[in-house]
Amino acid sequence: MSSDLTTELIGAFRWNDPGQNFPHLVSDLSGWWRSPSILHALGPALAGMFAAEKPTVVVAPEVTGFIVGPLVAIALEVGFVEAYKGGHSPVAEPMTWAQAAPDHKGRRLSLGVRTRQLRPGDRALIVDDWITTGAQSRALGEIVTACGAVPVGTAAIVAECTPDVAAELRVRSLLRAEQL
Numbered sequence: 629m630s631s632d633l634t635t636e637l638i639g640a641f642r643w644n645d646p647g648q649n650f651p652h653l654v655s656d657l658s659g660w661w662r663s664p665s666i667l668h669a670l671g672p673a674l675a676g677m678f679a680a681e682k683p684t685v686v687v688a689p690e691v692t693g694f695i696v697g698p699l700v701a702i703a704l705e706v707g708f709v710e711a712y713k714g715g716h717s718p719v720a721e722p723m724t725w726a727q728a729a730p731d732h733k734g735r736r737l738s739l740g741v742r743t744r745q746l747r748p749g750d751r752a753l754i755v756d757d758w759i760t761t762g763a764q765s766r767a768l769g770e771i772v773t774a775c776g777a778v779p780v781g782t783a784a785i786v787a788e789c790t791p792d793v794a795a796e797l798r799v800r801s802l803l804r805a806e807q808l
């Protein structure tokens with residue numbers, strides 16, 4: 629990745645204090661989406677880390693994955709499949725679901741993808757903004773496999789996971805959380 633993009637990502641990122649006895653700072657990624665040069669460079673930078681694996685589709689979870697995933701899909705010249713988090717209005721067609729382990733907020737989310745959008749033989753690149761426990765990415769890998777497709781790895785802007793999780797999920801990232 630170009631050092632320009634690293635520098636821009638670090639400069640446009642904020643840790644915010646929500647106050648009201650909230651116990652920790654929260655990440656504010658809005659500066660990344662507001663920057664034309666970051667928005668322009670992100671897709672090619674993330675796609676470039678996995679181009680050799682020849683993905684045929686990008687899968688990413690709501691809600692921030694719906695920003696980052698299509699940028700990567702455009703750069704790879706492949707399509708995009710959205711993964712929904714359960715608990716809101718049902719999607720009115722057959723879905724493949726997986727329950728995630730507790731994530732970075734302690735939630736056990738159900739993640740679901742429209743089954744017809746992942747095909748046997750697809751090589752699916754999972755894309756997300758940030759990987760901490762890896763729970764959501766792992767659940768997406770299970771869905772991809774259940775649909776007969778192959779997960780080729782996880783491309784993230786920020787990795788905050790252990791080396792074991794990074795190896796298991798084949799996480800490649802532009803930044804480590806310690807840089808922010």
Ligand SMILES: O=P(O)(O)OC[C@H]1O[C@H](OP(=O)(O)OP(=O)(O)O)[C@H](O)[C@@H]1O
Pocket residue numbers: 689690691692693730731732733756757758759760761762763764765
């Ligand atoms: O590695 P994990 O512990 O699974 O955490 C990573 C996930 O958490 C965030 O989503 P979150 O639902 O918190 O926020 P968002 O809906 O704003 O994307 C992030 O976008 C990843 O999807």
Ligand SMILES: Nc1ncnc2[nH]cnc12
Pocket residue numbers: 654655732757758759760788
């Ligand atoms: N957006 C995010 N996703 C996952 N883990 C985080 N830790 C801090 N911000 C995060």
